[in-house]
Amino acid sequence: MSPATQAPLFVREMGLTTRFGLYLLVCLILMAVDSRYSAMSVVRTGINAVVHPAQQVLVWPFEFLADAGGFFTVHNDLVRERDRLLQERGQLRARLQEYQALKSENERLHTLAGLPPAPGLHRVQAEIIRADQDPFTRKVIVNRGSLHGVVAGRPVIDELGLIGQVTQVFPASSEVTLLTDHNQSAPVQAMRNGMRILVSGMGSDSLLEVRYLDLHADLKPGDILLTSGLDGIYPAGIPVARVLQIELPRHNPFARAICQPLGGVGQHRHVVILMPEKRA
Amino acid sequence: MNGIGKSMSNGSKPLIPQGEELARPPTRLMVLISLVAAFMLTLLPWPKAALWLVPDLGLLVLVYWNIHAPRLAALGVAFALGLAMDATHGLLLGLHALSYCVVTFLVLMLRRRLAFFTLKGQAAHLAPLFLLQEALVLLLGLAYGHSQVDWRYLAAGIVTAALWVPACLVLDRLTGRPARLDRVTGG
Numbered sequence: 001m002s003p004a005t006q007a008p009l010f011v012r013e014m015g016l017t018t019r020f021g022l023y024l025l026v027c028l029i030l031m032a033v034d035s036r037y038s039a040m041s042v043v044r045t046g047i048n049a050v051v052h053p054a055q056q057v058l059v060w061p062f063e064f065l066a067d068a069g070g071f072f073t074v075h076n077d078l079v080r081e082r083d084r085l086l087q088e089r090g091q092l093r094a095r096l097q098e099y100q101a102l103k104s105e106n107e108r109l110h111t112l113a114g115l116p117p118a119p120g121l122h123r124v125q126a127e128i129i130r131a132d133q134d135p136f137t138r139k140v141i142v143n144r145g146s147l148h149g150v151v152a153g154r155p156v157i158d159e160l161g162l163i164g165q166v167t168q169v170f171p172a173s174s175e176v177t178l179l180t181d182h183n184q185s186a187p188v189q190a191m192r193n194g195m196r197i198l199v200s201g202m203g204s205d206s207l208l209e210v211r212y213l214d215l216h217a218d219l220k221p222g223d224i225l226l227t228s229g230l231d232g233i234y235p236a237g238i239p240v241a242r243v244l245q246i247e248l249p250r251h252n253p254f255a256r257a258i259c260q261p262l263g264g265v266g267q268h269r270h271v272v273i274l275m276p277e278k279r280a
Numbered sequence: 281m282n283g284i285g286k287s288m289s290n291g292s293k294p295l296i297p298q299g300e301e302l303a304r305p306p307t308r309l310m311v312l313i314s315l316v317a318a319f320m321l322t323l324l325p326w327p328k329a330a331l332w333l334v335p336d337l338g339l340l341v342l343v344y345w346n347i348h349a350p351r352l353a354a355l356g357v358a359f360a361l362g363l364a365m366d367a368t369h370g371l372l373l374g375l376h377a378l379s380y381c382v383v384t385f386l387v388l389m390l391r392r393r394l395a396f397f398t399l400k401g402q403a404a405h406l407a408p409l410f411l412l413q414e415a416l417v418l419l420l421g422l423a424y425g426h427s428q429v430d431w432r433y434l435a436a437g438i439v440t441a442a443l444w445v446p447a448c449l450v451l452d453r454l455t456g457r458p459a460r461l462d463r464v465t466g467g
Contacts, residue, residue, distance in 0.1 A: 026374075034372050035425055133326075134369055203430075
């Protein structure tokens with residue numbers, strides 16, 4: 001029997017209540033420090049650097065099973081999907097030519113007007129590896145981190161539109177706060193008339209809202225909202241949401257618009273992190 | 281059973297370990313491995329729609345050891361486990377640590393009483409504590425500046441309590457403690 005498991009004959013330690021009080025105090029101080037200052041991010045990054053590899057090992061069998069399931073797909077399905085992808089690639093190529101022409105024209109106009117050229121973007125492909133069990137915010141973890149050049153604050157999109165923003169970066173992973181989070185918002189512009197508004201999450205998994213909308217604002221159900229690029233974080237022109245309905249004010253002077261995000265917020269596995277292009 | 285009951289009731293600690301503890305004393309390694317394993321289970325890729333129902337297995341194992349090996353797993357272990365939870369889930373550091381410390385403290389106060397109940401009776405005692413833990417996390421989050429809380433997460437406390445009986449049976453088997461069939465049948 002090891003001495004640790006035996007009750008000591010003479011008690012020479014603090015009472016349970018005192019120890020409990022001390023631990024409570026330490027916890028409260030920790031929380032206060034963590035919420036006010038970002039001093040604890042080092043501790044957080046350290047613990048994550050230890051846990052992340054273990055987690056990868058845990059997730060591996062599940063991914064393997066999913067992959068093994070994919071191995072037994074029918075030949076017909078593969079051929080059909082290949083045809084569809086080829087067709088889609090053709091269409092995208094055609095669109096890309098148009099885009100190149102527009103881009104060069106845009107650059108020419110920029111030089112004519114004496115404006116600096118719009119910054120280019122560098123895309124980092126990432127995969128969502130898990131959703132966090134967090135009752136306060138809506139976050140997912142993706143498998144690209146500071147080792148791959150990801151920086152906190154960058155926008156994250158999928159093939160349909162904006163889905164969120166990188167909020168914390170760890171060595172091999174980073175945390176993306178989704179657009180649907182209550183504290184997350186994006187400056188947008190209505191595509192139809194260029195009206196600039198702010199769209200925010202409302203804590204629901206599938207809806208966004210425009211909180212303070214002028215009573216007579218010209219916004220209709222069906223309008224598409226694109227990022228306006230005014231904040232310097234989100235580049236202009238990324239599709240964000242479609243307006244579902246306008247709620248007229250009842251108790252406050254502002255109207256409210258309920259929108260539906262266009263990007264599959266938190267649904268698709270593959271996302272793209274937009275990084276500013278490094279200039280030579 | 282009677283021997284333990286007598287020695288506990290007259291208030292003095294027995295000098296020699298008796299009964300259950302004599303059969304197979306819990307070791308530090310056992311506690312550590314079971315805690316880490318339970319913690320890792322909560323990190324598995326659970327389906328996103330059911331995240332709020334995922335039971336807190338780490339807390340379950342912690343409470344088990346609080347009852348059966350209070351000298352090996354007490355407030356310090358609760359604090360460390362809580363910190364690990366907070367850091368991996370990206371929450372405010374100290375949120376889970378504090379709530380785990382509260383639960384551990386209450387369980388340590390209750391453990392003499394709990395020893396005389398069947399597993400179901402123990403689950404009934406522990407359910408309010410697990411609920412309290414979830415509620416503490418949510419309320420502290422609110423107090424420390426989160427503007428919105430997903431109250432569905434309270435359900436995890438109930439799920440954790442419901443898992444108490446199977447978890448105890450599994451842990452008893454794994455750690456080689458003597459079977460407590462007499463208690464399960466209420467005898």
